[in-house]
Amino acid sequence: AQSVTQPDIHITVSEGASLELRCNYSYGATPYLFWYVQSPGQGLQLLLKYFSGDTLVQGIKGFEAEFKRSQSSFNLRKPSVHWSDAAEYFCAVQGTYKYIFGTGTRLKVLA
Amino acid sequence: EAGVAQSPRYKIIEKRQSVAFWCNPISGHATLYWYQQILGQGPKLLIQFQNNGVVDDSQLPKDRFSAERLKGVDSTLKIQPAKLEDSAVYLCASTGQGSTTNEKLFFGSGTQLSVL
Structure with missing residues (x-):
């Protein structure tokens, strides 16, 4: 069955520190993978996506993600977090017909 | 280009009442999704057309x-x-092509439903 797991519900980092948000998926083949961000009171915005090719994907706002087939993971990273990155982050998987979201990771940034 | 339109923006009803939400996807988008997002959770797919x-x-x-x-x-x-x-936010989203392509979802602003 197709599923997405984001094991960290909350993460707190200091501004300027590096960030890694975890995402694990379950799907029989290589899925299409996405990261979305949702700021308070805002809609969901696509950060980046992976469907084939280079396993390191660059996105907007300085984010990147790496697809690791052996670990069924698609972790999101940013080398230096800004206060404006505080938001909720959702990993999503698109397999046959279904577009499924994880439960989200809420990021808090300390000044 | 117009985005995904949803209405109403907010709705408050009492339990056992009825409610309806409307969505108009981006012009030409064949695939339409309805998601339910309960506070503190990820969007849950309700139905895909x-x-x-x-x-x-x-x-x-x-x-x-x-x-x-x-x-x-x-x-x-x-x-x-x-x-x-x-009680949740009901999100409508659309994509242009078939259901197995790697397109991003275009989301509407959602309808926030409160059931009292």
Whole structure:
């Protein structure tokens, strides 16, 4: 069955520190993978996506993600977090017909 | 280019009442999704349409929820009767191509439903 797991519900980092948000998926083949961000009171915005090719994907706002087939993971990273990155982050998987979201990771940034 | 339009923006009803939400996807988008996002959770897929046909409604509580997309363009999601646990934001999203392409979802601003 197709599923997405984001094991960290909350993460707190200091501004300027590096960030890694975890995402694990379950799907029989290589899925299409996405990261979305949702700021308070805002809609969901696509950060980046992976469907084939280079396993390191660059996105907007300085984010990147790496697809690791052996670990069924698609972790999101940013080398230096800004206060404006505080938001909720959702990993999503698109397999046959279904577009499924994880439960989200809420990021808090300390000044 | 106009985005995904949803209305109303907010709705407050009492339990056991009925409510309907409307969505107009981006022009030309064949695939339309309805998601339910409960506070603090990720969006949960309720139903997916490809043109005017249902592709997936496995997580739609069919005893109280219904949705239609009669002409393959705009869509309506209805809840009858509403329960307290239906309080959530209902998101409509669309993509242009078939259901297995790697396109991003275009989301509407959502309808925030409060059931009292």
